[in-house]
Amino acid sequence: MSESEDGGSRRGALIGLLVAVVMLGAGLWLAHELTAASKLQDCLMSGRTNCNVIEPAR
Structure with a gap:
């Protein structure tokens, strides 16, 4: 094999x-967004109105 064939x-x-x-x-990423x-x-x-995601304080 020559060097050019191996590189390709x-x-x-x-x-x-x-x-x-x-x-x-x-x-x-798509799986995370769909979840x-x-x-x-x-x-x-389920009829709730407070469905916002609450992030914990760090």
């Missing part, structure tokens, strides 16, 4: 890995 193979693998990491991050929206909807559907 690694470049493709790195691009694939980068795409996979970006997709994983986007999936985790938060679901909890808010559950609260509102």
